[in-house]
Amino acid sequence: MSDRVKQVAAEEAERVKAITIDAVQSQAYIYPFKGLFYFITHKELWRPLISKLAPTITLSIGVTTLMFLVAYVPQAAVMAFTSGPIAAISAALLTLSESSTLINLLSRTFLIEDALVDVFDGTLLSRNCTNLVEGGRQISSKGDNIARLGKLVKKPFAKFSPNAIVRYLLYLPLNFIPIVGTVIFILLQGKRSGPAAHARYFQLKEWSSRQRELHIEENRGGYTSFGVTAFVLEMIPFANLVFAFTNTCGAALWAADFEKKATPSTRMQEVSKKAQ
Structure with missing residues (x-):
């Protein structure tokens, strides 16, 4: 049994090492920052955000304030036994994470779903991926990249599923482990949310579930690193709305780069499939 445990541990260590190397080499963790700067410098992409700004900021302030009033003190008290002197910081990070999840759940479900799709598609148009976007919506020849939509x-951006909430609640106790637990929690959330950022891309590509799974597995490190970076940015209170849009922009930039790397034969196969 001892040898078996050592073997499993060694295999898991090798897997983590391979994913880490893939994450670094992919440089996918840079795309949320690329999305931030691209969003800032392309003012037409601001319009979907501005249209949802007031109600979502109100929601963010309300949820974050309520969570700190209700959840922060009890969690800090529990963490005083597990985290010692850093309990206040750990509890604050946990409360911010919880607030971010609730804000994302409510805003993506009721407020900003269509606006995020517009930013994703508008970014693809700006990167000359018109043929890709045409599979998911009507495109005009007039105006800027948002006006053309x-x-x-x-509608590709799936609303939060019950399974996602259950997994989040299952992972939540990890935060009671000092530092390491919070890091593991963020990594697990990033692993889940990374592929979700390309839900629109997968739909525009008209990929089957098997094709999506293969693509995600081939780029597992990249999707995890993208998801971790995006998740951490969206944990920032009151700015998580803006980062939801800039992360979407970054995901679209990454999708456009995937398209540039696609071989001509791969594109021909996809065109032929669509024509059938």
Whole structure:
């Protein structure tokens, strides 16, 4: 049994090492920052955000304030036994994470879903991926990259599923482990949220579930590093709304780079499939 445990531990260590190397080499963790600067320098992308700014900021302030009033003190008290002198910081990070999850759940479900799709599609248009976007919505020939976006054919950004909430609650106790637990929690959240950032891309590509799974597995390190960076940015109180849009922009930039790297034969196969 001892030898078996050592073997499993060694295999898992090798897997983590491979994913870490893939994450570093992919440089996917840079795309949330690329999205931030790209969003700032392309003012037409601001319009979907501005249209949702007031109600979402109100929601963010309300949820964050309520969570700190209700959850912070009890969690800090529990963490005083597990985290010692850093209990206040650990509890604050946990409360911010909880607030971010609730804000994302409520805002993506009721407020900003279509606006995020517009930013994703508008960014793809700005990177000359018009053929890709045309599979998901009507495109006009007039105006800037947001004004050109017409009626949606499909709505890809899935609302938060019960399974995602259950997994979040299962991972939540990790935060009671000093420092290491919070890091593991963020890594697990990043591993989950990274592929979700490309839900629109997968739909525009018209990939089957198997094709999506293969693509994600081939780029597991990249998706995890992207998800971790995006998740941490969206933990920042009151700024998480803006980062939701800039992260979406970054995800679209990454998708556009995937398209540039696609071989001509791969594109021909996809075109032929769509034509059938």
